[in-house]
Amino acid sequence: AQSVTQPDIHITVSEGASLELRCNYSYGATPYLFWYVQSPGQGLQLLLKYFSGDTLVQGIKGFEAEFKRSQSSFNLRKPSVHWSDAAEYFCAVGFGNEKLTFGTGTRLTIIP
Amino acid sequence: DGGITQSPKYLFRKEGQNVTLSCEQNLNHDAMYWYRQDPGQGLRLIYYSQIVNDFQKGDIAEGYSVSREKKESFPLTVTSAQKNPTAFYLCASTVAGDQPQHFGDGTRLSIL
Numbered sequence: 541a542q543s544v545t546q547p548d549i550h551i552t553v554s555e556g557a558s559l560e561l562r563c564n565y566s567y568g569a570t571p572y573l574f575w576y577v578q579s580p581g582q583g584l585q586l587l588l589k590y591f592s593g594d595t596l597v598q599g600i601k602g603f604e605a606e607f608k609r610s611q612s613s614f615n616l617r618k619p620s621v622h623w624s625d626a627a628e629y630f631c632a633v634g635f636g637n638e639k640l641t642f643g644t645g646t647r648l649t650i651i652p
Numbered sequence: 653d654g655g656i657t658q659s660p661k662y663l664f665r666k667e668g669q670n671v672t673l674s675c676e677q678n679l680n681h682d683a684m685y686w687y688r689q690d691p692g693q694g695l696r697l698i699y700y701s702q703i704v705n706d707f708q709k710g711d712i713a714e715g716y717s718v719s720r721e722k723k724e725s726f727p728l729t730v731t732s733a734q735k736n737p738t739a740f741y742l743c744a745s746t747v748a749g750d751q752p753q754h755f756g757d758g759t760r761l762s763i764l
Contacts, residue, residue: 544694549692572752574752576755581757581758581760582757582758583656583658583742583755583756583757583758584695584742584744584755585755586752586754589752630694630695632695639685639697639700639710640685640695640697640753642687642694642695642696643694644692644693644694645692645694
């Protein structure tokens with residue numbers, strides 16, 4: 541069965557520092573890959589997606605992610621975080637309009 | 653503006669009572685989904701529907717029911733058979749055969 545692992549439950553970074561959130565997946569083939577962000581009490585907002593092609597994907601809010609087939613990973617990065625980036629981040633995988641499988645999320649705290 | 657509207661934002665259920673969560677979308681999306689979110693567990697799929705008058709069980713369908721009589725509406729009923737209904741419920745939709753899924757702002761269900 542497919543699965544998604546986000547190994548970091550909680551990450552704290554200083555404002556202005558770089559960020560990398562990890563995501564590994566287990567799937568029969570290369571699925572579609574997504575990163576979503578969730579503010580407290582809100583729904584999920586799509587940050588970026590990978591379907592095929594260039595393995596470095598640019599998203600909204602200055603985020604990017606790199607797909608590495610050999611490592612079955614799709615890590616999210618941002619060169620310099622802002623206090624407004626504090627939220628929970630979810631990696632998800634899926635195919636076509638099949639259901640998405642989500643990771644358990646990484647909560648990001650920003651310190652001044 | 654196009655989007656997904658979930659109502660109510662907060663809902664309370666008494667023991668033995670059924671409650672219905674509303675999800676409406678004006679994105680003209682074919683597929684709709686219901687997820688349950690619990691702290692530390694990510695999102696788990698309850699039911700999904702890829703076309704009107706058809707729906708499939710997700711990973712945790714027991715104690716829930718749905719209907720899809722109209723393309724824009726996908727209500728979720730939490731029945732008395734669901735013994736642990738306290739959670740945050742998220743509705744999503746997407747164009748058939750395509751991703752990503754767009755999410756509503758959620759309904760928080762609590763037990764009185």
